[in-house]
Amino acid sequence: MASLVPVTVERLGAAFGKLPGIGPKTAQRLAFHCLRAPAEQVTALANALLAVQEVVTVCPTCFFIAEGGVCPVCSDARRDPSIVCVVEDAMDVLAIERSGEFRGMYHVLGGSLSPLEGRGPESLHLAELEARIQDGNVAELVVATDPDVEGEATAHYVARRFGQRGVTVSRLAHGLPAGGALQYADEVTVARAFSGRHPV
Amino acid sequence: MASLVPVTVERLGAAFGKLPGIGPKTAQRLAFHCLRAPAEQVTALANALLAVQEVVTVCPTCFFIAEGGVCPVCSDARRDPSIVCVVEDAMDVLAIERSGEFRGMYHVLGGSLSPLEGRGPESLHLAELEARIQDGNVAELVVATDPDVEGEATAHYVARRFGQRGVTVSRLAHGLPAGGALQYADEVTVARAFSGRHPV
Known part of the structure; x- marks a missing residue:
């Protein structure tokens, strides 16, 4: 056959x-x-x-995609270099840029931590993030890893490793997705929306 | 962005x-x-x-895929040239060969009739099928078009066009798929399984 x-x-x-x-x-x-x-x-x-x-190459600073040199985000002088958003993947950068909400820089880790699958800190671009922080002008890291087990583990690791170096580490808010219906939200999402509730 | x-x-x-x-x-x-x-x-x-x-080319006889000349089915002398199975697509030939049930030849129509989408008889390899029948040694056409509206329309067209030329035209049986559960079968499948019932 x-x-x-x-x-x-x-x-x-x-x-x-x-x-x-x-x-x-x-x-x-x-x-x-x-x-x-x-x-x-x-x-x-x-x-x-x-x-x-x-x-296509990879940006030597943030590991987003580029053509030959530094990527368009890192070479944009209008962006704020004191705040760096840490993401797992280059496509996450596009999702955040679509929101129009962020005008800082990025750092693409190239994945997430997963002890079960043998992906430890050395498999991610964490040493390079450390070097960016040591260079001085990073004041805040916004950790925007995925809201799943590996993403949470990665966020905790980043907070623990860089939180005591004069850098504020924040995490994207969890809660109900816009346009969704409460009754279809899973229990973890609802629980997080409760614990993250804020006065209106 | x-x-x-x-x-x-x-x-x-x-x-x-x-x-x-x-x-x-x-x-x-x-x-x-x-x-x-x-x-x-x-x-x-x-x-x-x-x-x-x-x-990769297309077989000039049956329109199955080939490498340069006639396809491996048409060039296999052990196969029966008096029975031709009419299918919509080259992948259908592979599905039938996997069953091991058929040792005749094929004719790949290259699609199905769909008046709604403007696909008439001239869009299929029907003139070439007619030529094969006129050449003489085809005794039976087994129409194995898909069991959907377009496939049924195509089967009826083939039966009408070639049924009165000394060629037997048959159609693959419809009924319950092997390994399926009766309670999950759709109503058309069950209806066809009833009308096609046979003594055991």
Whole structure:
């Protein structure tokens, strides 16, 4: 049966299957789609994959994505370098920028702490964060790691490690998401919304 | 905000977003994943996309995938050329081959009839099927189009068009799927299982 599918198609399916969230069935469907799709669409995807590797680098300061040098956030003189938002992933930076709420700098950790999966502090860009703090002009760290177990562990670690160095460490508020319905919120979210309640 | 993301990354996200079943959020996540993924993985995907376009062709007889000439099914002398299974898509051929139940030939229509979406008979490989029948040695067409509205319409069209030419046209049986539970089957499936009941 396998011999009915050319090796190149098998190989394409396997390559798609390495992407996150794409199982073997979806990978095969994507591979077969590429056989029927307009040639320029498939070539565009291949070229974009190659271009990204050539052009895109990581910012040496904050580890956000960049093109060659320092990233657009770190090189923006209008932003406040005294407040640094610590996130797990480059995509988190985009989510925060969409909110329009933050005008400081970022530090992308490159993941979260997970003792169970063997991801300790040395696997994250924490030494580089320490160096930024030692350089002097960081007054506050806003920890914006994910509101899950690993994200909370990472936030606690950051607070413990950097909290006693003249740096204020804060954490994004937890509570009900905007636009949601209370009755559909999970119990942890409701509990956190209660403990974080504030006078109106 | 958009300027934070390099054009190459935007372009990669857009290219992923053209794939079926991949929305804009997933496309962006895949693009960002490729920034962090091992270089050889990303290059492998790019090369597989390019290789598939160079190497893979469509069988001139049955429109299944091939490498240059006639496909492995059409060139297999042990298969019975008098019975042709008509399917919508190349992946349907793989599903039927996995069953091990069929040793005839195939004809891949390249889709289904859908008047609502403007897909008429001329959009499918029906003229080529007609030519195969006129060539003589086809005795039976097994129509294995999908059990949905478009697939049924296509099956009826094939039966009407080719049924009066000395060719038997049959349709795959409808009924309860193996391993399923009766109580979870939808009403159309149960109705078809009743009307197709057979003595034991």
